[in-house]
Amino acid sequence: MANNKNSCFITAPGFCPDCGSILPLLGKRGEVTCYTCKREWGSDASSVIEVFGNMEMTHTIPFNTKHTYASAKEANDSDDDAEGPVVERRCPQCQNDKMSYATLQLRSADEGQTVFYTCTKCKFKETENS
Numbered sequence: 001m002a003n004n005k006n007s008c009f010i011t012a013p014g015f016c017p018d019c020g021s022i023l024p025l026l027g028k029r030g031e032v033t034c035y036t037c038k039r040e041w042g043s044d045a046s047s048v049i050e051v052f053g054n055m056e057m058t059h060t061i062p063f064n065t066k067h068t069y070a071s072a073k074e075a076n077d078s079d080d081d082a083e084g085p086v087v088e089r090r091c092p093q094c095q096n097d098k099m100s101y102a103t104l105q106l107r108s109a110d111e112g113q114t115v116f117y118t119c120t121k122c123k124f125k126e127t128e129n130s
Helices: 045-052 070-073
Strands: 086-088 096-102 114-119 125-129
Touching: none
Parallel strands: none
Antiparallel strands: 086 096, 096 114, 114 125
16 A cells, blocks of 8 residues: 555555545556546656556456367357357248248337348248248
């Protein structure tokens, strides 16, 4: 905890020593202004250390490997290249028992939505107004 000589608060780094509010990140020019009490700190290193302490901030962004989604698709290969969620519905063209679907509100708001079905095997498409 940092204790500023001119402050009435004992604060942790990243909090305003005057009012105790959390401070925003550094501005474009390196300055910091408290949103609550409007106190400002300049872009010089001593001012930044005063409010944020002598801490180093790092952030790691994890990325999925290129094989993450490929393995999920292999595990669910019965749906072939489904274009959405799959339901049990018989295709009128090839008699396959699985079709994917998507919905859209094409008509006025007080009417039902339109459901678009696509066969997972032959890609035959049909619509239904629900």
